Each structure stands twice: as structure tokens, then as C-alpha cells.
Amino acid sequence: MLPATGLRTHAWNTALRSILLLAGFPFLLVMMGYAVALLVVAGDAKTVTHGLYLAAGLLPVVIPIALVVAGIWFVIAWLSHNKLLDLVTGAHRIADRAEEPRLWDLTETLCISRGMTMPRLAVIETKARNAFASGFTPRQAGVTVTRGLMEALDDRELSAVIAHELAHIRNGDARLGVVAAVFVGVITLITDVVWQGMKFRRLGRLTMRGGRSGGSGNRGGGAAVVLALIAIAVVIAVLAHLLALVLRMALSRNREYLADAGAVDMTGDPDAMIGALRKVEQSPAMERVPDQVRALFLHDSALSRSRVRWFATHPPMEERIAALVRYAGGHDPGKLPELPAEPPAEEAAPWSEPLSAPEAPSASEPPSPAWSRPADPPPRSPWAPRGPG
Secondary structure, three states: OOOOOOHHHHHHHHHHHHHHHHOHHHHHHHHHHHHHHHHHHOOOOOOHHHHHHHHHHHHHHHHHHHHHHHHHHHHHHHHHHHHHHHHHHOEEEEOOOOOOHHHHHHHHHHHHHHOOOOOEEEEEOOOOOOEEEEOOOOOOOEEEEEHHHHHHOOHHHHHHHHHHHHHHHHOOHHHHHHHHHHHHHHHHHHHHHHHHOOOHHHHHHHHHHHHHHHHHHHOOOHHHHHHHHHHHHHHHHHHHHHHHHHHHHHHHHHHHHHHHHHHHHHHOOHHHHHHHHHHHHHOOOOOOOOHHHHOOEOOOOOOOOOOOHHHOOOOOHHHHHHHHHHHHOOOOOOOOOOOOOOOHHHHOOHHHOOOOOOOOOOOOOOOOOOOOOOOOOOOOOOOOOOOOO
16 A cells, blocks of 8 residues: 555545455355355265365355345346435435526536536435435435425535545445445355354255265264255355455445545535534434444444454544545544434424313413303304204
């Protein structure tokens, strides 16, 4: 890695780390394929070494199957990812400038300055302050922001956040994130296959088969060989699954640093990016959104404070701001005070709000006696219920 001396070299180093991290996923896919192959050959192996050799011979068959599954998942994500994200986050699309003129104008100005295609815009109606980018290609690209973000940020800060998301699109981060998610999904699927192989019936059949094989050539050692190969397969599968999650989270963290740098490069205003991050830090929570989607957002306080940092999807806010101060020459105003918690009634559905209590008579008006009646009752409505008689 080159020593980072400024914003540009910091961005280059981050991009290089991301490429190296992404290159690790095919290696993990080979590890998972080898774990499956060990389960397949466990009953035929005469020794543990022989089983390891047989499993290696099956890799040319197992790996293409895993790649086909990954390809199918990738096609599904390609065709429907924007609609799925709208459905999961509750976002609604902005079809023309008249709906959100401020958001539209700021985005259009930034796109014109960089020669980018105008992305698809969407808004999530929530008081939380956050945003994310999506899309495989510039034509499919989209930027989604929350209502709370637009209300809390001034034009400079909102431009910085939009530039951050446009940097994700320009750098291919949205596409990269989906590719990483597909790899993790396939590796998780293979982990489930290995786990199914550990079930009692499957283990019993393999043990019996190994015992018969051992009776003729292994002098009763077949069952031990089977168990040893299954144990090796499980260790490899679990290790590959954990490493896949770590790589995906590290990839996400690096891309946030790179997008912060890209936003400053696009706007030339590091102070606006720092101010926006400080305001987002006050209220970023998107609790109703699944963790897999929350990893796409500008910031998530819960996912950036993982007990094991390797499993955090976002870098800590303090480190992001420190990088902007160090490499872009920004000025940090300091952490803003936390916002008061919203009353529960605000989040309740309109039809679930309690009825307001009747107003009490004012002090200047004495309460009317219970037996008092109006002198002249109002005329009776023709459709009012009729009394007896």
C-alpha cells in the first residue's frame, strides 16, 4: 500500500484494499466446494489422506455448480433489486421535479458537473436521517434519502450527502455490494448443505457404509475415517462462512471511506460533508429495515458498533470524520447533542391514535347546571331517529 498523504492517495489505497478483499470470495467458494466434496467421498475413503485426495478430484464438478447457483442469484438481483429495496424500505419514487424540487435540483446540478446520468430518486417518509445508493448500471442507478435528512440538512450538507451516494454509483459500489452479497449467499447455502450432512440419519448412513468398507480393507477403521472427514468438512465450512462475512463487512467499511472522499472531490466542501455526518449521527436509526439492507445506508450506529469490529458494516463516525479532517482539510464542529426520543404516539398509525378528551370549561365560564336546557331546541333533522310515539 502507498502511504496516504492526501485525499487522492487515501482514495487509491481504499480502492486497492477493496479489490484485494473482493478477490478473496472465489477462494472461499473453493473452500466451501471442498467441504461438500469431503462429505461426498467420506464413505469411500480408506484413510483420511485418501479422502482428502478424492475430495480434491471432485472440485472440477462442485465449483461449476456453485458458480451456476451464484449466477442465478445474480440475475434475480439484477432484474428486481430496485423494486425489492423500495418494498423493504418503504420508499416511494420521485417521478418528476415538481414532487421534490430541492432534491431534484441539487442532484441534477451534481450530475451535470460530473457528466453523470440523472439517477432514479426516492424518498422514505421517516424522521430518521439517512440515505443509500443502488443500481448495477448508471441507467439503473438510484439515490434514496429520508424525509428527516432533507429537513435537517441545509443545501450544502444535502449536496454533500447526495455526492456521497453518487460517488458510490460512480465507483460501482452498489454493484460491488450485490456481487459480495451473492457470494455470501452461495457460501451460506453451501454451509447449510454441509450442516444437513451432519444430521443423524446422514451421519448414520455414512458411518455404516464406512464400517463395511473398513471391515474389508481398513481393519475396522472405516467409521473413524468417516467421522474425521466430516469433522474436517464442518471446520472448513464454518471457517469459510465466517471469513465471507468478515470480507463483506470490511468491503463495506472501505467503500464508505472512499465515498466520503469522492463526495469532497465532487463538491470541494469537506466541511459540508463533516456537518452532514454529524447531523446524521444524531438520528440514523432505520430499525424496521433488515440488517442486510441497512448495510447500504450512509451510516448505521448499531452496525458500526459491533463488539467484534470485523463484523461491523460501517466504520465508526469519529474515524470517518477524522479522515476528512486529516486528508481533506475539513473542520470538525464536534459531536452534536442527541435528539430527544420521539413520543410513541407519533409512530402510531393514524387510526390507532386515542380520541382527545373533552375540553374542560374555562375558569371564566361557570359550568352550566346539569338540569339546564336550551330555550329553543334546534330543528329536527328529517333523517334523525324518531322517538316512540
